[in-house]
Amino acid sequence: MSRAHNFSAGPAVLPLEVLETAKNELLDYRGCGSSIMEVSHRGKEYMEVDAQAQDRLKSLLGLGDDFEVLFLQGGASTQFMMAPYNFLSKDQTADYINTGTWSKKAIKEAKLFGNVNVAFTSEESNFSRVPTDSELKLTKDGRYVHFTSNNTIFGTQFRKEPESNGVPLICDASSDFLSRPLDVSRYGMIYAGAQKNAGPAGVTIVIIRKDFLKTAQKENLSTILNYHTHVGTMFNTPPAYPVYMVNLILGWLEKLGGLQAIDEINQRKAGWLYDEIDRDEFYNGTTEKASRSLMNVTFRLKNEELEKKFIAEATSNNLNGLKGHRSVGGIRASIYNACPEESVKALVEFMKDFRQKNG
């Protein structure tokens, strides 16, 4: 068996230890004679997995009983629509912070349901940064403030929550969910497609504060798209296998020491890469330093020819998934929670070597 150093932006690398457990439990889940994929979602085995995943999420994030945890389908993209569908009406205005492709998609959907005030945009600099608090032009009495905590494509990340003056935050945390501790009291809702930092594709984790949920519309909503439908019950079949995988990953995170511990590891990993980028002019970071992402490290070389060569030689050295998104170009190293420190070290060694031969 040979596992590549995997820098894919998503779906992304999973912890080897978790994959081993899944493999060992695949044919006979803990003596029940079937895999967890083959049993009723209302049976004892799956119900335990689902409850444990919820408990672990609550304990890792420090969520009290004032939060609901939902495992939904349709990806983060469905939440772009579902959040305003439930929380924004024609006569209301929500603030949206536009820091990249995913923010823009969220804005497009929200406009179908109510008024959107774009409180900040960095589009004119090709999304090279996130705002400071003083740059936000928030509406008076806004319904909520929506932001994308980590911009997967452009490689920027909020260092801390934007200041919303007490208005609930709604966060698309798809690409840095569980990468660091959060001040959960600031949020009305957090959502994340699992496939970057929390598991395989197929489940979207949605966390909603109960008092915020109380303010959601209840009338004339489609049943399946109404958050209330999913609270406390399994309305329909959940994405059982992805939830099972998420639960294993949450167990792995607990064993590592929780979000404080993974945050330290993530800072260390990103630090090695940014140090190498900043060493001289050979590699150029594409984002402003204060906005740099610890999850997606984006950089360019002198010209596209050299970038092609970099990616081709990296791939032949077992370093995969490094091609940047077409809207930025260049190189993107996605180094989520599950990307081992050895992989980042291998990439840094490759970068040094490549500079020496081509500088």
Ligand SMILES: *Cc1c(COP(=O)(O)O)cnc(C)c1O
């Ligand atoms: C990948 C990604 C999405 C899209 O997620 P889907 O689950 O594919 O809908 C949304 N937001 C961010 C920040 C992402 O990285």
